[in-house]
Amino acid sequence: MHVPDGFLDVPTSVATGAVAVAGVGLALRGARRELDDRTAPMAGLVAAFVFATQMLNFPVGAGTSGHLLGGALAAVLVGPWTGVLCLSVVLLVQALLFADGGITALGTNITLMGIVGVGVGWLVFRLVQKLLPKRTSLVPVAAGVAALATVPVAALTFVLLFAFGGQAPVSLGAVLTAMLGWHVLIGVGEAVITGLVVSSVVAVRPDLVHGARPVLAARRLEVRTDTEVSA
Amino acid sequence: MGQGHGHKLHFHGHSPVHRAAPHHKLLALLGFTLVVVATPKDWFAAYGLYLLLLAAVVVVSTVPPTYLLKRLVVEVPFVVFALLMPFIATGPRVEVLGVSLSEHGLLAGWALLAKGTLGVLASLTLAATTEPRDLLLGLERLRLPQQLVQIMGFMIRYVDVVGDEMRRMRIARESRGFTARNPKHWPVVARSAGALFIRSYERGERVHLAMVSRGYTGSLRQGSDR
Incomplete structure (x- = not known):
């Protein structure tokens, strides 16, 4: 899924590289607010988690399987800034230690999967959360919708980059239809898995889910007197 | 390790x-x-x-x-x-x-x-x-922000630990006769991922506390003492 070397021309790669540097710089500042001096160990461990879950196979049937991309998941679980940092570090490690994704395409990959993936995920998540009633059971739903949106939007951003610096003479319409069609499907899978993972964390440790904090803050302590239970 | x-x-x-x-x-x-x-x-x-x-x-x-x-x-x-x-x-x-x-x-x-x-x-x-x-060390010398080098350092250090934890969960699932075959089995796999997140997050907290108790103040000199 990573963009390799030579797929986009040099100016586009350099431009996305600049976007990535700016985005990660902002995220470094923002993550200090989310995690203060815990940033390094926490973001490091969450990055290791994202890396590991990307290797967790979800069977689709007929011998094929998919895996999580994790942009929206990271945004909901640890917050957008830390999420961008985690995804970016994962992509950096994959490029340098696993030769997955070209080094000149690193900026493109960080922009697409780190910044657009996490950013769009967080915005959609917040929007859906505003529209739905504040209940913990709806946090996974909002996370699922966010994941559903991130994958096609990231694909669309790629098509946009491809229109500027694509190195293959394929008609843009064809690229758009193929990318979008395929990624809407992937997005559905991503949505289901993200929702399931978030719901399993919310069930056990809702306090760890960054996106659930406003809901938890709004929750009132309920005192149930035992008059009807006392029998 | x-x-x-x-x-x-x-x-x-x-x-x-x-x-x-x-x-x-x-x-x-x-x-x-x-x-x-x-x-x-x-x-x-x-x-x-x-x-x-x-x-x-x-x-x-x-x-x-x-x-x-x-x-x-x-x-x-x-x-x-x-x-x-x-x-x-x-x-x-x-x-x-x-x-x-x-x-x-x-x-x-x-x-x-x-x-x-x-x-x-x-x-x-x-x-x-x-x-x-x-x-x-190379990335640090190329002026990659300290914070980012630290995050990457922690990720590299713990990626095998977290990966092994995930592998053990798979073995545990399989030893109970469960192998995921189709989307109906996703909830089970997803719960493993959720558990993995909680374990990773809590490990991060423990690592941070262990560092603080050893005098960590937010910056660390990585690899410079080689």
């Missing part, structure tokens, strides 16, 4: 390539791939030259070529796209063995394949000859 075991792609050795300063290697990789990507598609000789250059580095590094070639599989999905290119591209058509192919598509497919493969081979060579610790 602990004593210098490399990551999966690392090939232990003491060649000049292994010993070269990591920040020089990183810059060389970046420069090399940038030049490759910027090379016009029809300068066939230039690509041959790049390959020779890369081959020379691999020979000096004493990493067996087969070791690197086997790991080229990362590019497979992308190769499929490059091979499709002559069929789906626009522009004038040309007959090759009775099949109508796009001229531009042939050239583009070739360029994608050549550039992609050279990029992956170069990255593999770096990964095979550089230990993660040195890589971090």
